[in-house]
Amino acid sequence: MTAAGGEPGARAVQVTVPAGEADLAADALWCAGAAAIEERPPVAAGGEIVLVAASAAGGDAAPLL
DSSP states (O other), X not given: OXXXXXXXXXXXXXXXXXXXXXXXXXXXXHHTTOSEEEXXXXXXXXXXXXXXXXXXXXXXXXXXX
């Protein structure tokens, strides 16, 4: 996982997971307080998926880590 910066006040994390576990990882991010989650498609067939989860503006991204 890596923390990513964006607009002022916005906080996001990127999580790389096996494609078959993307739903489980997204659910864990929602439970941790994510306000939005983007799923990026795998680069190769059967590859890993990158989830980008953001907290609300001004929110703390630490629970998402």
